[in-house]
Amino acid sequence: MQSNFLIAKDSSSAMTLSENSPEPAAAHASTTEDFAHNLASIKARIEAAAHKAGRDPASIRLLPVSKTVPEDRLRLAVAAGMDFLGENKVQEAARKAENLSDIPGLRFSVIGNLQTNKAKFVAQFADEFQALDNLRQAAALQRRLEAEDRQLDVFVQVNTSDEESKFGLPPEEVQEFVEQLPQFDRLHVKGLMTLALFSENKEAVRACFVRLRELRDALRTSAPEGMKIEELSMGMSGDFELAIEEGATVVRVGQGIFGARALPDSHYWPGFAGEKSSAPKPAAE
Numbered sequence: 001m002q003s004n005f006l007i008a009k010d011s012s013s014a015m016t017l018s019e020n021s022p023e024p025a026a027a028h029a030s031t032t033e034d035f036a037h038n039l040a041s042i043k044a045r046i047e048a049a050a051h052k053a054g055r056d057p058a059s060i061r062l063l064p065v066s067k068t069v070p071e072d073r074l075r076l077a078v079a080a081g082m083d084f085l086g087e088n089k090v091q092e093a094a095r096k097a098e099n100l101s102d103i104p105g106l107r108f109s110v111i112g113n114l115q116t117n118k119a120k121f122v123a124q125f126a127d128e129f130q131a132l133d134n135l136r137q138a139a140a141l142q143r144r145l146e147a148e149d150r151q152l153d154v155f156v157q158v159n160t161s162d163e164e165s166k167f168g169l170p171p172e173e174v175q176e177f178v179e180q181l182p183q184f185d186r187l188h189v190k191g192l193m194t195l196a197l198f199s200e201n202k203e204a205v206r207a208c209f210v211r212l213r214e215l216r217d218a219l220r221t222s223a224p225e226g227m228k229i230e231e232l233s234m235g236m237s238g239d240f241e242l243a244i245e246e247g248a249t250v251v252r253v254g255q256g257i258f259g260a261r262a263l264p265d266s267h268y269w270p271g272f273a274g275e276k277s278s279a280p281k282p283a284a285e
């Protein structure tokens with residue numbers, strides 16, 4: 001189940017991969033070569049996990065998650081081949097999109113919770129929004145997208161962990177929710193997104209991924225006409241191989257590419273209590 005595929009030659013920047021628990025964070029990347037190296041090792045792990053699961057690696061998109069990474073380092077990441085970046089916080093993402101607007105073809109996906117009053121930022125710069133979970137938000141995005149004359153790919157966020165999280169719809173409410181979405185013609189529904197339980201218990205994490213897949217499978221037949229819910233955005237640095245095993249089509253990997261973050265995950269997912277942090281204690285940036 002866990003890949004022990006080891007591609008790194010240079011132990012100073014290599015991810016430590018033991019068979020049972022790979023360190024989720026890469027060493028701090030600070031040159032284009034570091035980024036290319038980290039990117040290649042994550043891609044190799046995606047490929048190995050896909051083959052193991054009998055899946056085509058090309059059916060899995062790696063979304064590098066660049067939150068907290070400043071613009072100067074992002075330029076190096078782009079030079080290493082990253083052209084679609086995931087950001088958790090809207091204002092941080094808007095600032096980066098603005099400061100990096102000279103880079104042709106660079107796109108942003110907003111993957112974190114969005115307050116309705118910030119929908120206008122997403123409408124201005126984002127190509128994708130992965131945390132759609134209420135109708136007021138959908139209406140605000142639609143209105144702002146019309147004003148900007150833009151379109152947006154969206155994923156519906158689902159709470160698959162039964163945590164008292166404020167974010168994501170309970171699985172049983174997703175069907176009714178997606179039935180409301182065709183009225184928002186600027187939003188193109190692509191699939192479902194989830195944050196799995198933070199737990200050392202692999203089977204508990206896997207159950208979250210299975211739940212999202214089963215929900216997607218059910219929606220394939222019951223979604224409104226013309227809506228194709230195919231994508232499954234699930235899996236992060238600590239659990240993407242498991243997610244691939246369960247059908248992920250998008251994996252969101254931050255620390256495995258950029259290195260550990262200084263701030264704990266609770267900063268990004270308020271109210272999302274976990275049994276453990278997804279990252280080891282970070283080295284100071």
Ligand SMILES: *Cc1c(COP(=O)(O)O)cnc(C)c1O
Nearest residue numbers: 065088111236237252253254255
């Ligand atoms: C930060 C973040 C990730 C990536 O987490 P890593 O542990 O850095 O891989 C994935 N999804 C969301 C929603 C995030 O905010």
